[in-house]
Amino acid sequence: MKLIHTPAPRGTRSGRRIATIAALATTVALVATGCAAATPGDDAGSEGDGATEALTIAFLPKQLNNPYTDVVLSGGKAGTDEIGGEYSVVGPLEASASSQVSFINTLTQQGTKVIVIAANDPDAVGPALEEARAAGAKIVAFDSDTNPDYRDVFISQVVSKDVALIQVEQIAEQIGGSGEIAILSATANATNQNEWIKFIEEELASNPDYADITLVAKVYGDDDDAKSFQEAQGLLSAYPNLKGIISPTTVGIAATARYLSTTDYKGKVALVGLGLPNEMREFVKDGTVKEFALWDPAQLGYVAAFAGQALVDGTITGAVGDTFMAGELGEKEVGEGGIVIVGPPTRFNADNIDDYDF
C-alpha cells in the first residue's frame, strides 16, 4: 500500500517500543499458559467447598427488574425454600438473545444442580445449556421454552391455546363482536408471545363468531415501558377506527392502559391482554380496562423448583407420564414434549381484582 510519500523517520523510540511490545507479549503468553496450567486445581477447589451437597437451584429469567419476573421468582424462592434447596437468581438487564449465555456458563462453572431458565431465544442458549448438562446440571425451562433438545422439562403457565383464546374471547365481548383490533406484543422474537399470537390469528380466521373482527396491526414494545407507550400512541393515530388492543405482555398492557387513561380513548378503545393485578388495579377502577387475564405467575416458579428437585432425585426424567409432587399445588404430570402445565388462566375485573396481590 503506497500511502505515504516519505517514510517517517526512525528514531531511538522504535527500539524502546519493540522492547515494550516484546515484554508485554511474553507476559501475556505466560499468563495465558498460567491459567491453562491450572487444570489439576479444579477439583480440589470445588471439593473443598462445603456447599456442594446442597441442592442449588438457580433461576435465570429473561431479564431482571421486570415486575412479572419478580412475581415468578417469588414463587421460585418459596418452592426452593420448601424443598430446603439453595436459591439464587442471575440474569441480564436486557432481554437479548445472547445475553443469557454468559450466565449459563458461570452457573455451569459453579456446579449448579438445577438451572431454571426462561429463554430469550430458543436456540441461542442451546450450546451453553448442553455444556451445563454435560457438567451434570438439570435444565428446567419455564415461562418461555428453549428448543426441547436442550432442556429436561418445560413448565408452562397454561395451555398456550387457552391463553390465546381467553384473550380473543375478552376482546370480542368488549368490542361487541366486530371492528378493527391490533396486537401490542413484547419482543418480536419472544417464543411465548409469538405462539399466542399465532393462535389468536388462527382463531380469528377460523371461528365464525369472530368473522367481523379484523386484526389490522401487530406492533412490538420490546417489553420496554416507554417504547410500548409510544407504540400504543402510534397505533391509535395510525388506525382511527381501532376498537380494541390485545397486549399479551404485562409491560405492554400497563403502558397501553396508562396511555389510554390520559386520552379521549379511555373507555372507548377496549384493552385486554395479560396484566398484573397490582399494576392494572387503578386502570380497572377508573374504567380504562374492563377485564384482563393472567395465571398466577408465582406458581410457575414454585412448580419449576419442585420439578428441578424431582429431576435431581431421579423421580422424573422428563418422559411423558412422569409425575411429581409440587408442594401445595399437588401432583403434576409431564405431558407430551416434556411440558408440565401449571393451571388455567384467571380473569381479573373490578369484582375480584382486590383479592389478588401480585
Add this chain to the structure above:
Amino acid sequence: MSERTIIRSGESATTTTAGALPLRVRSRWTRILLSRDAVMFYALIAVVVYAYTQVPYFASTQTVGFLLLDVIPILLIAMPMALVIITGEIDLSVASTVGLTSAVMGVLFQAGVPIGLVLVLCLLLGTFLGAFNGFLVTTLGLPSLAVTIGTLALYRGFALVVIGDNAVANFPQELTRFSTSKLGDTGIPVVMLLVLVVALFFGVLLHFTPFGRALFALGFNKEAAAFVGIRVGRAKFWLFVSTGLVSSLAGIFWTLRYSSARSDNATGIELAVIAAVLLGGVSIFGGKGSIPGVIIGVLLIGTINYTLRLARFSDVVLSIVTGALLIASVVAPSIAEWARGRLHARRTTRLELQKAAAQ
C-alpha cells in the same frame, strides 16, 4: 509549561556535567516497567491473582474458555478501532455491522447458498459497509461521529429489513461446534488463533510500518501530517474498511457461537469496544495508544466482569464498575502528570537552594 521544560533541560545538563548530584534519570527498562501499558498489565495480573485465590471456581480451565469466548468479538473489533481512534476518528457503527452481517448470513444460508460462499459474501458485505463509512468521512469530509451514528441506525435498520422478526438457527453443526471448540485441554478457544492473527496484523501495521507511524502523526495534527506527505484521506478510508471487515468477521463468529442469526445480535457492543480501547490507553483525542495496551484493556474489563459474575454480583454492579474504571483510567494519567509536575518543581527548588548555598 514552557518554564518547566526549560528547568528540565537545565536539570539534565547538570546531571551530565556534575554527576555527583542525586538526580534520578530513568533507564530504558524502568521507563518500560513504569509505562501505562505495563501498569495496566500489573492491574490485570493483580485481578487474575486475586480471582484465582479468592473467587470460588475461578481457578479452572473453564474460566479461560468461557471468558475468552465472551471477549473475542470485542477483542477483534478493538484492533481496527484502536487505529481509527488513534487517527482522531471514531466508528460507532461496528455493532450494527455485526448485526447486519448476522442477519444476511442467516437469510443467505436459509435460501440454500453454500455456507462457504455465505461466509465470503458476509466478509465482502462488511468491507462494503466499512467503505461506505470511509467514503462519507474522507471523500465528503463529514465528521465520523455523525456519520457512524447515522450508519449505526441505518445498518441495524437494514438488518431488520433483511431478516425481520425471524431467527435462523440451523447452521451446520461442524461450524457451530468449531466456533466454541477448545485447543486440546487448555480451555483456549481455537478461534483465538484467528484473533491472534488479526491482533498481530494490526500490531505490526501500527507499530512497525511507516503507515502505522503516520497514523499517530495524523491523530496529533491532521494539517501537519498532510503537510509532511501523509495521504490523510486514503489512510482513514482504509481504516474504516478494516473496521467493517473485522466487524463482519466478528458477526460470523457471533452467529456461529450462539447458533442464532438475528437482527438484534451484538446490540450495544460498540460501547464495550470503545470503553476497552480507551481503558487500554488510546487517547480519544487521537495520536496516542498501542495494540498491546488495547489487548490488555479488553482482557482487564473481560476478566473483571467475569470475576464479578462468578462472585454472583449483579449486572448493575458490573456496569457501575466498568464505568468507574473507565473514568479512573482517563483521570489517572492527568493526576499523575500533575503530581510529576509538583515533584519536579519541588526538586528543582531544592537544587537551586543547594547551588545557592554552595556559592
